[in-house]
Amino acid sequence: MTLPRAQFWHLLTAVVTIAAIALQLVLVIRGGQVLDEVEPPELGLRLARFIAYFTVQSNVLVAISAVTLARDPLRDGQGWRVLRLAGIVGITVTGLVHFVLLRPLLDLGGADWTADKLLHMVVPVLALIGWGVFGPRPRITRREVGLALLWPLAWLGVTLTVGGLSGWFPYPFLDHREDGAGAVAVTSLGVLVLFFALFSVASYLDRRLTPSPTTAAAD
Template sequence: MRNARAWHTLTAALTIAALVLQLVLVIQGGRVLDEAEPPGLGLRLARFVAYFTIQSNLLVAVATTLLARDPLRDGPAFRALRLASTVGITVTGLVHFFLLRPLLDLHGADWLADKMLHMLVPVIAVAGWLAFGPRPRVDGRAVAVAFAWPIAWLAVTLVVAGATRWVPYPFLDFRAEGWGSVTVVCLGITALFAALIGGFHRMDRRLAPSRQVGPLTAP
């Protein structure tokens, strides 16, 4: 229990630090995904929240903060939060490594924030889930929420792209890449989510359960 609490505390602290660092850089006009000419502050903040990377890190920060207080936390809302954050941050790390990393040329604090959000947090968050759970915590409702969130994010992102010509990630730019390419990417990411949710669900059942499963409590 003590080791679990320490790990979740560390994960929450590092995730919050990464988010705060990136937020400060955005406010200062730092380069987000290599934007050469950052827009005004209000629009920068709106775009900051629109990134899937930021949303997945925020979910990890909330989930691990709750677990730092109670490593055996449970409840319907928490189960959905925990699964969505774990799957989301895994996708964040994989998509960054394979699709975005070659496109970026960041330095200094921008580079540090990028590596923390896209590499450090995914590694420690997934490692914490594997080592400390808690489990079993994956049920049908959690699976539905974890899958609905990225689908909704994709839909909203594409609608906003159609209305404003801005996309958070270049592989979703249907004007530059074409709808065929973007459709393939969307289907691939959806399939990745489905596979990861299925994998985490299976591991949640097969890995050793937490020593004590307390009563369901709201987050």
């Protein structure tokens, strides 16, 4: 695929992702519904919890990488590679976990529903299509995989620690008071296995798929 097409897709992804994050942030500030919270806490705590969501973090990573790729579809660099890989795998996990574990728990309407679908469904689809079709690749080595893995591991550790101290968890399946610590351990292990699998798949496809994009003016 050519650079202009790649730029267009990455720009589209950036605009949609930033709009989705901004919409959710406005709803949080206004006291909108996030998951099953009925009585929102004070604003400072709402904002802290907003940032704590894996969904938000993965969307932010996608937004940053999409913005940089809209400017330069051939972008490269050690730190950027890690950010891009973490964002792609993270947003994939966001979509899968939402569809399997969270979607049945939600009863949203209006703008809350719109923000939820954008963050959990539309952005993952845009990001994955963009990575699969426009790359850039090859960009993944074992070093990038190892460094990118630090983010979900750190997020899980901090989330469980803070949740244990405060009593608030961003997702019900991480709350030991729901089904017990054993269930949380099993779920956490399952999510980590999913991460390892997705990082492996991404690394394999990065090597096997045709390098993209090209600098030609036409296909």
